[in-house]
Amino acid sequence: MTGNDHRGDPPGQPGSExxxxxxxxxxxxxxLTAGKRxxxxxDGFRVEAARxxxxxxxAGEVSRQWPLLAAGFGGxxxxxxxxxxxxxxxxxxxxxxxxxxxxxxxxxxxxxLAGEELAAREALWRYDGSSAPRPRRGPAVRAAAxxxxxxxxxxxxxxxxx
Numbered sequence: 001m002t003g004n005d006h007r008g009d010p011p012g013q014p015g016s017e018x019x020x021x022x023x024x025x026x027x028x029x030x031x032l033t034a035g036k037r038x039x040x041x042x043d044g045f046r047v048e049a050a051r052x053x054x055x056x057x058x059a060g061e062v063s064r065q066w067p068l069l070a071a072g073f074g075g076x077x078x079x080x081x082x083x084x085x086x087x088x089x090x091x092x093x094x095x096x097x098x099x100x101x102x103x104x105x106x107x108x109x110x111x112x113l114a115g116e117e118l119a120a121r122e123a124l125w126r127y128d129g130s131s132a133p134r135p136r137r138g139p140a141v142r143a144a145a146x147x148x149x150x151x152x153x154x155x156x157x158x159x160x161x162x
Contacts, residue, residue, distance in 0.1 A: 024039055024041070027039035028042060028047070031047055031051065032047065032050055032051050032054055033051075033054065033089050033090065034087060034088065034089045035086050035087035035088075052082070055078075055081075055082040055085055055086060056078055056082065058081075058082075058085060058090055058093070058096065059077060059078040059081040059082055059085070060078075061093040062081060062093045062096050062097040062100070063077060063081075064093065065093045065094045065097050066097035066098075066100075066101065066114070066117060067117075068111075068113040068114050068116065068117040069097055069100070069101050069110075069111070069113070069114040069117060069118070071111075071113050072110075072111020072112065072113040072114045073111060081100060084100050084103070085100070094133065095127070095132075095133070098118075098121065098127055098133070099129065101114055101117070101118045101144075102118070102129070105118060105144050105145060110144060110145040111145070112145055112146065114144075114145065115144040115145025115146055115147040116144075116145075116147035116149065116158060116161060118142075118144040118145070118147075119142040119143055119144040119145075119147045119148065119149040120142075120149050120151075120156045120158075121133075122140070122142035122144065122149075123136070123140040123141065123142040123149045123150065123151035123156055124136060124140075124151055124154070124156060135154075136151065139151060139152045139153075141159075146160070146161070147160060147161055148160040
């Protein structure tokens with residue numbers, strides 16, 4: 001056991017109390033952001049209210065990164081996004097919107113407005129779904145929801161709109 005390893009601390013020692021608090025905090029964060037169950041000792045109603053508020057805030061942040069995606073759902077945007085995001089920890093608003101748009105496109109459920117937006121992002125950036133997006137270096141042609149976009153030297157042109 002090293003000096004930084006406190007797994008052997010007897011109960012009641014400062015190290016074990018800090019770990020216990022850290023575990024409870026981690027469980028609470030999982031309940032708030034990833035749809036896990038509410039940990040013992042927390043008010044389920046209040047945790048649920050905070051979780052819903054965080055999902056709405058997250059939807060607002062994604063709508064700023066993906067305005068056409070959000071507009072495609074009209075007044076139902078926050079509800080639709082929150083249903084998708086409820087059990088998914090955030091990857092940041094850009095990536096959350098990208099993942100949501102790709103999933104919708106895969107089910108042929110991407111709103112027409114969002115097709116051009118997704119195709120333009122796909123043409124300008126490389127995103128594998130797990131690591132941070134990186135700018136494309138060469139030309140690209142991408143299509144989504146009926147929109148076809150070409151990118152050459154960092155400029156995007158729409159060839160066909162839905």
